[in-house]
Amino acid sequence: MRRLRSSPAGLAGLLLVTAFVVLAVIGPPLWATDAARIDAAKILQGTSPGHPLGTDTLGRDILARVLVAGRLSLLLAVAATLIGTVVGIPLGALPAVLPRRAGRFVVGLIGSLVAFPGLLLAMFTTIVLGLGARGAVFGIGLAAAPAVARLTHTLTASVAGSDYVAAARMLRVPRRRVLLRHILPNVAEPLILNITMILGSSLLGLAGLSFLGLGVQAPEYDWGRMLSEGLSRVYVHPEVALAPAVAIMAAGIGFHLLGESMARIAARESRHAPTGPAAPAPPVDVPADTPSAALELRGLTVTFPGGARPVRDVSLSVNPGEIVGIVGESGSGKSLTALAVGGLVPYPGVVTTARLALAGQEVNRLSRAARRRLLGTALAMVFQDPMSSLNPALTVGSQLAEVPIVHEGLSRRASWTRAVNRLRQVRIPDPDRRSRQRPHQFSGGMRQRAVIAMGLMGTPKLLIADEPTTALDVTVQRQVLELLAEVTVRTDAGVLFISHDMAVVSQICHRVVVMYAGRVVEELPVQDLPEPAHPYTRALVACLPDMRTDRDRPLATIPGRPPSPVDAESTGGCAFASRCGFATPLCVTERPPLKEHGAGRRLACWYPRSGPVREETP
Template sequence: MPHHDHDSSLRHRLGRTLRTPIGVTALTACLLVALVAVLGPVLLGDRAAQIDTDAINQGSSAAHLLGTDQLGRDIAARVVVATRLTLRLTLLATAIGVGGGLLLGVVPAVAGRRLGRLITATVGVLVAFPGLLFLLFLATVFGVGTTGAVFAVGLAMVPPMARLVQNLTASVAGSDYVAAARILGVGRFRMVVRHLLPNIAEPSVLFATQAASGILVAFSGLSFLGLGVQSPQYDWGRLLNEQLNRIFVNPTAALAPGAAIILTGLMFGLAGEVLAQAGGRRAPRTKEPAPRQPPTAARETAADSDGGALVRARDLRVTFPGGRQAVRGISLDIGAGEAVGLVGESGSGKSLSALALADLVPHPGRVSAGTLRFNGDDLRADPRLGTELAMVFQDPTASLNPALRVGRQLAEVAEVHLGASRAQAAARAVDRLGAVRIAAPERRARQRPHEYSGGMRQRAVIAMGLMGKPKLIIADEPTTALDTAVQRQVLGLLAEAREESGAALLLISHDLAVVAQVCERILVMYAGLIVENLPVTELLDGAAHPYTRALVGAVPTMTSDPGKELATIPGRPPEPGETGAGCPFAPRCARARERCRADAPVLTELGPGRQVACWYPVEPAAATSHTAKATS
């Protein structure tokens, strides 16, 4: 949902993430390991190096918690002291691997075609080579010792890191906003720093921290084999080697270094998860301070200020990198129980407007609004809607997990949001499948999505939205790719769902006939703006905006002449960022004048329940004449 300016900073997102259970655990573990690494050699360095020939190879005791080694040195103290060197070498090798992987991963996306192909092919060959053999080969090349082991382990991490980054940047580099940045002449370094790396941060951080765990194990393995840290230095791998022969005599001494390796590896994984959440879209969001008045009173006050509207949005915008606005400051109200249609050509911003209300705008899109309220709650402070909002997407196949049974997917909604038991949720899922007219719901609930027809999948998605008690149903092109009979069934189900639950409906479509069957009011969008708001009863003969009139004229009727071509709208809709100072529809409008090309009109009142954004709206009489000509 919309982020405040301070919420967009990494510092605030990291702070919020650290207050979650996983954040507290990771922070505690990191601080504990850091303290051991910093203070261990200072406090226990002398004890770890002290040789006592009278206490050689002793077992655990009060004086020596883990016993002693073959020179009488305290093993527990040596494990603690070895923490600093082990971590330092692990982090150095990780820095080499991550740095080299990022470099080789992003270069193909910004370099020339030949160089990019050469680097990609080289990385592919290195990834295909067995990792363990590649590590041992590098260890042999760099020689025995700490320095050689650091470079060997670090460089062995470069190929898999580079392959991951290459795959991620390839998908990002094909995005429209990257293409726009190239056209604008953005330099390669800025392209990498501003557009590529931020959008691959989360998986890259996760991979790097998981690789750090692997590097810790690999480095300890080299030391265990005698190829890493050499005497008199020691790390956990070398300590493990020293005590392996006594594992049956003093197992705690041999297992202690291994336990340290495992626990520190888990710490790296937890730290990576926290950093990934803070750097990506999964960071938890803080709520605004609770109001002093009771929540019920607060809602009633907010609802009164909203004029009784269930949804109120003012100056709602969806912005993508490069300053491109796909939704350019729309304002809308949806009353409780009202059915509103949102229509327009593809690319007009209909779906993004609905996704902004549901906090589902895909990354890296950002949502902002002057006012954004749902049922009296400020969605800018807390965007979570729970089961109060149901979303029916255009493609039900993408909405349903193909690996799970349909009933299980529906039941999960009740378990997570309503606190129902597994049995109660399963019974509710069967009941909802029956409510949307799916025959034999008990049997169908045990089936997977591929066993459903297209219409049944769409009905199942509607049933998923009705698992709770929604106050608003957003249906985004719910009848696309369905035949006429199934379309009628789906629209009937939406009408029944409204009647049963009293929910409001926001129906998104480019099909005016579909919207006219279900909705009471229509919002017409063009180029990210609402250009007309009118009752559905006035759509055919009373539309005032030339764009709305053109949409109506392009719809065939029963009286249309079969030998005559349908009316079309010349030109194409503007892309985000292409709109100039004037009316965005002016280049395609036959009524456009000089004022239209110079100044953009705003949405103004045209009568009761009517608004239009046009300098020269079509008069009702002219609209009727225009419609007659378009449909004759």
């Protein structure tokens, strides 16, 4: 509501909708008597002190009738919207749970219905069901259903491919439960916001049908019927037709402004998920804060609807000039942690932190503009697939130059010069020519270097590299790793390096943070990586073959699979207990806290191991 009131369009829409709702409540009790009073001596009069908007063919006061008609007009619009919603939402959600062929048929049906003119469909339905309010409501409701179905299908399709939905399907969760529990709750907010705009469209459609004589019939009346009755007098007494027309227009605009503003605010909130401490974070034993740290993260938790928390109580720090690696299996929360630091957690995820400081500045305490400026200049992110980070329709140089133009206000010429220099710094040959080329003209390694150059366009204090070498061959991979190390030394920026490759992490990182099921289970210096203390870390190291590995023996593996975010949350003990060969009943019932375990090390395990890893499989 605070953001809605700060938006001129949203405030105008809120005031208009509130006024019409209040009018619908108090209108009939206050003015119904005046609206129904017949006065033969004042038939078809114009504006007068007693009748500010004149009278109708029976001498009834038009202003009173306009005020009273607001209730019926709004009630019919709400009823039509409910019909469109009840029909459209299930129809649009069906493709997400039906088999592929049946889903395609439903999608084609929705497309055909959307292509059919809505007003013609409404008029046809009204004529079939009979003239009057009931036929008009069903006509407008069924005409709105295809649009609701298309919107629902678009939203559910964006959620249906999520990992948590795929996990539910793998676990044989019934399709109806997948739809009701995992899909629809995640699209409820945008649906509700768009339905507000559909309500305004329904009101206009019903007024149109009444104006054509297909809607409300005498002796009942709504704004559309009053507009039709006053049209014949518009050249003599224009105020007679003006009043219902203004009411229809103002109500329609109000609902559209309110819905559009709410949708825009919700979209901004989803891009900037709240990072303030919604609840006090439990105490965590962590090293003392370093004022000059590139990143200080305390008590990070990411929550999704349904109780899923794929990241729970993560705390770590990155010092200037230091490369900290985050390792773990897929689904352990590595990438989501990086997205939370950058404020990029997708909707409807909610981020809470006890502390999130970047280059010594508390991100949660900054205004939106200051936070955007800080993240745009002091934070750089390099993703696994550079093609998803680069717009194929724009030249590489223009995309790099956009960073200082937006965040620092530099001129286009100065920004372009900096972009060429940054491409030269990441060892791209002939940077002036390459800057005028598009991403598809770059090789995979060059695109990754261009993305690193994009991160260097500001003054990064922290560089987040999310598996930047996974899609590259070994030779190019080594070049990119060397480049990251060189950038760290040259800029003194801290690097958060996310990977599932223990060999790569051991080559480039100074410290290693091991995550499992959304939690940090161990942190240790990279030189101690051959002798980790947590059974999970030891299993990861054991799975990495080297020149001494006996080729006659099968490769070491970790039995079982990681728990889902919901299962990990419901587990009271250690999440790794079911896969650990050293687990005891204590491990199953009580979760080990994350505590210091020697100099520069943290560990969450009841029974830490010691000694070198000998390819043991827990």
